[in-house]
Amino acid sequence: xxIVKDSGFEALEKLKSTEPPVFLAPSSKSEEARAASQHLFExxxxxxxxxxxxxxxxxxxxxxxxxxxxxxxxxxxxxxxxQEVNRFAKNPEEIRKLGNLTLKVSQKDDVDEMDMDGSESGxxxxxxxxxxxxxxxxxxxxxxxxxxxEEEKNGDNEGIEDEFFKIKELEEFLEDGExxxxxxxxxxxxxxxxxxxxxxxxxxxxxxxxxxxxDEFGAFAGGDDEEADKLGKAKYTDFFGGKKKETKVKWxxxxxxxxxxxxxxxxxxxxxxxxxxxxxxxxxxxMEKANLDPKHWTMQGEITAAKRPKxxxxxxxxxxxxxxxxxxxxxxxxxxxxxxxxxxxIIEARFDDVQRxxxxxxxxxxxxxxxxxxxxxxxxxxxxxDEYVRTANPAFAPTTFSDELKKExxxxxxxxxxxxxxxxxxxxxxxxxxxEMSIQTNVPAIAMEEVAPVAVSDATMLAPEEIFSGKGDxxxxxxxxxxxxxxxxxxxxxxxxxxxxxxxVKKARDATTVAGSEGL
Amino acid sequence: xxxxTQMEVETATQTAPLPAKxxxxxxxxxxxxxxKVQFRKISVPPNRYSPLKKxxxxxxxxxxxxMKVDIRMNLKGRKVELKTRxxxxxxxxxxxxxxxxxxxxxxxxxxxxxxxxxxxxxxxxSFEIKDVKTLKGEHLSRAIGRLSxxxxxxxxxxENSTKTRIVIADSRIHILGxxxxxKVARSSLxxxxxxxxxxxxxxxxxNVSARxxx
Numbered sequence: 106x107x108i109v110k111d112s113g114f115e116a117l118e119k120l121k122s123t124e125p126p127v128f129l130a131p132s133s134k135s136e137e138a139r140a141a142s143q144h145l146f147e148x149x150x151x152x153x154x155x156x157x158x159x160x161x162x163x164x165x166x167x168x169x170x171x172x173x174x175x176x177x178x179x180x181x182x183x184x185x186x187x188q189e190v191n192r193f194a195k196n197p198e199e200i201r202k203l204g205n206l207t208l209k210v211s212q213k214d215d216v217d218e219m220d221m222d223g224s225e226s227g228x229x230x231x232x233x234x235x236x237x238x239x240x241x242x243x244x245x246x247x248x249x250x251x252x253x254x255e256e257e258k259n260g261d262n263e264g265i266e267d268e269f270f271k272i273k274e275l276e277e278f279l280e281d282g283e284x285x286x287x288x289x290x291x292x293x294x295x296x297x298x299x300x301x302x303x304x305x306x307x308x309x310x311x312x313x314x315x316x317x318x319x320d321e322f323g324a325f326a327g328g329d330d331e332e333a334d335k336l337g338k339a340k341y342t343d344f345f346g347g348k349k350k351e352t353k354v355k356w357x358x359x360x361x362x363x364x365x366x367x368x369x370x371x372x373x374x375x376x377x378x379x380x381x382x383x384x385x386x387x388x389x390x391x392m393e394k395a396n397l398d399p400k401h402w403t404m405q406g407e408i409t410a411a412k413r414p415k416x417x418x419x420x421x422x423x424x425x426x427x428x429x430x431x432x433x434x435x436x437x438x439x440x441x442x443x444x445x446x447x448x449x450x451i452i453e454a455r456f457d458d459v460q461r462x463x464x465x466x467x468x469x470x471x472x473x474x475x476x477x478x479x480x481x482x483x484x485x486x487x488x489x490x491d492e493y494v495r496t497a498n499p500a501f502a503p504t505t506f507s508d509e510l511k512k513e514x515x516x517x518x519x520x521x522x523x524x525x526x527x528x529x530x531x532x533x534x535x536x537x538x539x540x541e542m543s544i545q546t547n548v549p550a551i552a553m554e555e556v557a558p559v560a561v562s563d564a565t566m567l568a569p570e571e572i573f574s575g576k577g578d579x580x581x582x583x584x585x586x587x588x589x590x591x592x593x594x595x596x597x598x599x600x601x602x603x604x605x606x607x608x609x610v611k612k613a614r615d616a617t618t619v620a621g622s623e624g625l
Numbered sequence: 626x627x628x629x630t631q632m633e634v635e636t637a638t639q640t641a642p643l644p645a646k647x648x649x650x651x652x653x654x655x656x657x658x659x660x661k662v663q664f665r666k667i668s669v670p671p672n673r674y675s676p677l678k679k680x681x682x683x684x685x686x687x688x689x690x691x692m693k694v695d696i697r698m699n700l701k702g703r704k705v706e707l708k709t710r711x712x713x714x715x716x717x718x719x720x721x722x723x724x725x726x727x728x729x730x731x732x733x734x735x736x737x738x739x740x741x742x743x744x745x746x747x748x749x750x751s752f753e754i755k756d757v758k759t760l761k762g763e764h765l766s767r768a769i770g771r772l773s774x775x776x777x778x779x780x781x782x783x784e785n786s787t788k789t790r791i792v793i794a795d796s797r798i799h800i801l802g803x804x805x806x807x808k809v810a811r812s813s814l815x816x817x818x819x820x821x822x823x824x825x826x827x828x829x830x831x832n833v834s835a836r837x838x839x
Contacts, residue, residue, distance in 0.1 A: 476782050476785070476786060476827060476830070476831065477781065477782070477785040477786075478774075478778035478779075478781050478782045478785075479778070479781055480777070480781050481781070481784060481785050483736075484734065484735075484736025484737050484739065484740065485736065485737040485740040485747075485788070485789075485790050485801065485802070486736060486737070486739050486740035486743050486744070487736065488740075488788055489740060489743075489744055489788070490743075492788075
C-alpha cells in the first residue's frame with residue numbers, strides 16, 4: 106500500500122511538475138495519471154461507504170471507463186458533502202469537532218501525507234484547478250480537484266490554522282477594517298465586505314461558510330464557492346471584482362455613503378433611491394438588449410411574406426389607402442330618404458327615362474339585284490350592248506325586268522286608288538291622270554268632256570225621259586177604279602201569254618230536232 | 626419697245642416655210658406585212674366537230690362579211706383556217722376572228738363568242754381545277770358538281786351577276802368576259818372548288834357584283 110501510495114503520490118508530483126501543454130497531446134503521462142488517480146481514489150474511499158469499487162481499476166481500461174468509476178464514487182460523495190456543508194452552515198461549532206476528528210483520522214493514516222497535503226493543499230488546489238482546464242486525461246483530475254477541495258474543506262480548518270494564521274483573528278481584523286471605513290459597527294457583513302474579502306483571496310471559503318447563516322446574499326455565497334473552485338481560472342474579475350461588480354461596488358459605496366444618514370433599517374434591503382437605481386438599471390439593460398436584438402418585423406421597413414412569421418399580418422393593424430369609396434351603409438334613414446325621393450318623382454312624373462339614341466339616317470338601300478339562276482337569254486354581246494346603250498343613251502334603252510315590274514306595280518296601285526276613292530265618296534274627285542289610252546264604254550259623253558265625278562249614280566246616268574216617257578194619264582194604284590184594274594190585269598195576261606207562246610214554240614222546235622236526230 | 630417686237634414678228638415671217646406635215650393613211654392588213662398574207666389556223670377538238678358543222682354558217686357569215694377575213698375548214702387536218710384579204714381593214718380583225726373561232730372551239734356559244742368580235746376588252750381565261758386544289762376521283766367529281774350546281778344554277782348565277790360566260794369541261798374551266806369580271810368569276814369559282822358552300826359564294830357575289838355594276 107505504501108509503495109502504491111508513494112508511487113501514486115509520485116505520480117501526482119510528476120503530473121504537477123509537467124507543463125500544461127504536455128497534457129494536450131497524448132503522452133506517456135497516462136501511466137502516471139492512472140497511478141495518481143488510483144491513489145486519490147483510495148484516499149476517498151473511506152468517506153464513501155456506498156462505493157462499489159474497492160480500488161480504481163485502471164489496467165486495460167480507457168479514459169472513459171476510468172472516469173465512470175470515479176464518477177460512481179464521487180456522485181454520492183458530493184451529495185453527502187453538500188449535506189455536511191449545509192449542516193455546518195447552520196451549526197458552525199460542529200466544524201471544530203469535525204476538524205479534530207479528521208485530524209485524528211488523518212493521523213491514523215499517513216501523517217506525512219496529510220501534512221504534505223495540507224502544505225501543498227494550496228498548491229495542489231491551484232495546480233489542480235489549473236489542470237482542470239485541460240481536456241484529455243484530466244477528467245479524472247477535475248474530480249480529483251473536487252475531491253480535494255472537499256477534503257480540504259473538512260480538514261482545512263486544521264490545515265489553515267497555524268501559528269501564524271487564525272481564522273478568528275482574520276475575522277476580527279476584517280471587521281475592524283470595515284468599521285473604520287464605514288464608521289459603523291458591522292456585525293453583519295454586507296456584500297461589499299465580502300467582496301473585499303474575496304479580493305484577499307484563497308481561504309475565504311471557510312469564512313464565507315461561517316457567515317452563511319448571516320448571509321443575505323446566498324447567491325454570493327454560492328458564487329464564492331464557485332469562485333474558489335475556479336481559482337485555476339483566476340482572472341481579473343476574480344481579483345478585482347469584475348467591471349459590473351465594481352460598478353455595483355461603486356454604486357453601493359455611494360449608496361452606502363448616502364444611506365449612512367438614512368440607515369435605520371439595518372437590513373440588507375436597498376433604499377428607495379437604490380431601488381430606483383436598480384429599476385432604472387434594469388430598464389436600461391432591457392432597452393440596450395432590445396436595441397441589440399433584431400427589430401420586430403413591423404419596424405424593418407419593406408418586408409416580404411417570407412420574412413415575417415405566418416399570419417402575422419393579420420394581427421397587425423395595417424393602414425393603407427383605399428382608393429374606392431366604401432360601400433354605403435344602408436340604414437333606415439337612407440331607405441326612408443330614398444322612398445321619399447321616389448314618391449316625389451312619381452308625383453312630379455319626372456322619370457329620368459333613358460332616351461333611345463336616334464339612329465343615324467342610313468342611306469337608302471341599293472336596289473338589290475336579284476340573283477338570276479337561269480341561263481341568260483341574251484348572249485354576252487347583247488348584255489354588253491344593252492349596258493352600253495343604257496349608259497350612252499338612256500332614252501332608247503329597253504326596259505329592264507325591274508322596270509317592267511315597277512310599271513306593273515304602279516298600274517295596279519293606281520287602279521286600287523281609283524276604286525277606293527270611288528267607294529269613299531260620291532263627291533266630286535278629279536279623275537286620276539292615266540297615260541294609257543283605253544276605250545271607255547258606257548260612260549256618257551259628259552264624263553269625257555268635262556271634269557266630272559268618277560262614280561255617278563244611276564240617277565244621273567239616264568235622262569228622265571229615258572227612264573219614263575210619261576204618256577197619258579198617270580194614275581196611282583190607289584186611284585184606280587175596279588175596271589181599270591181589270592183592264593191592267595188583262596193586259597198583263599196577254600203579254601205573258603204572248604211571251605210564253607214564243608218559248609214553247611222554241612222548245613218544241615228544239616225537241617223535234619232532237620227527236621228527229623235520234624230517230625235517225 | 627413696241628417697234629422691236631414688231632420687228633421680231635416680221636423677221637419670223639420672212640424665213641422659208643417648212644414643208645407640210647405628211648399625212649399617211651393607215652396601213653391595211655394586207656399591206657402590213659409587206660404585202661404578205663397572214664394566216665391563222667385553229668384546230669378543232671373532236672367533241673366540237675359536229676357543233677361546228679351545225680353552226681358553221683353562223684361562224685362564217687360574221688367573219689367573212691363583217692370582219693372581212695377569209696375562212697375555210699380544212700377537213701383533213703381538222704382545222705379552221707383564216708386568211709387576210711386584200712380589203713381587210715385592220716389586222717386586229719384577223720386576230721379577233723381567230724379568237725372568236727377559238728372561243729367556239731373551247732365550248733362557248735355563238736352569241737357569246739360573237740361578243741369577242743364586237744368588243745375589244747373581252748378575254749378568255751382558262752384554268753384547271755388541279756391548279757387550285759389537288760383533287761382526285763370522287764372529290765374531283767364532287768367539286769365539278771359544286772361548280773355547276775343543281776341544273777347549272779350556280780354557274781348561271783355567277784354568269785349573270787358578273788356578266789361573263791363560263792364553260793366547265795371536265796376539269797378545265799374557261800371564262801369569257803371583261804378582265805375585272807373574269808377576276809370576280811374566277812375567285813368565286815376557286816372558292817367553290819376549295820369547298821365553300823354555294824350560299825356563301827352567292828352572298829359574296831352579290832356584294833361584289835353590286836359594286837361592279839355601279
